[in-house]
Amino acid sequence: MFGSYSVDEQTKPDKSLRLSLFFQTGSLYFYTCSVKSVDLEFLSTIDWEADIMSEIWDPKKAEKKLKSKSEMMVCDALMNQDIFSGVGNIIKNEVLFRIGVQPESLIGNLPAKKLRELIAEARNYSFDFLDWKREFVLKKKWLVHTKTICPKCCEKLVKKQTGLGKRRSFYCEKDQKLY
Ligand SMILES: [Zn+2]
Structure with missing residues (x-):
């Protein structure tokens, strides 16, 4: 980290x-x-297609993995390095705000379109994250991470440790739907 x-x-x-x-x-x-x-044998078990920024990143594969974890909360799923290798807590919070999904939503309850949005935005935001980090403006670009007020509706954001991972989530109850 x-x-x-x-x-x-x-x-x-x-x-x-x-x-x-x-x-x-x-x-x-x-x-x-x-x-x-690690030994060579271990290296051969790594799923390089799970690397969110890789040219061989495979969204279809991520979708398949997610569909087998319907009871998992989206906040845990985004931090699952076997599915989204490279995604950290900041990206999790910002992606969920972008797509309007409450962190404790269950994967299995997301409509197919939302699930694909989640996968697409995880990658999109990771590239934005890298660009902003290189330009030293990353913190300025955060919409909810470590923030107290929702930039959309100006209501107070919720700060809570969510999921099995118990990582800090920042979200808006109004703009992020619980599925
Ligand atoms: Zn809001």
Whole structure:
């Protein structure tokens, strides 16, 4: 969650450094992250199509996985790294506001159109997130995450730990429907 990396130059102190890689053409540094050594067999079990920003991201596959988890709350589903690898808590909150869905809604109760919207927006927002982060305007672009007032209806937002993951959700009871 707080991890970061840098290329060609170590930008953080040694105590934050977890892994550094040196190549003939440059170097790569990873900070405040968990580093795990895995074998080739494990690598072959990773579903690269679940990477939300990958060129081979497969929305149909995500839809299929979601349909098998009808009892799961949407807030947990979006944070499920086997389905939406790369989606974090900020993206979860902003995506659910964008599509007008209350975080505790159950996957199985979402109309087919909403489910596809959820999948599409998870990817869309991830690209916006990256652009805004690079432009240093990410926080300014948040509509509900860490906010207290709904930008649509000006009512007070609800702040609550939701789902099995018990992660912070910020949502509007008026503009986000509970399915
Ligand atoms: Zn509202």
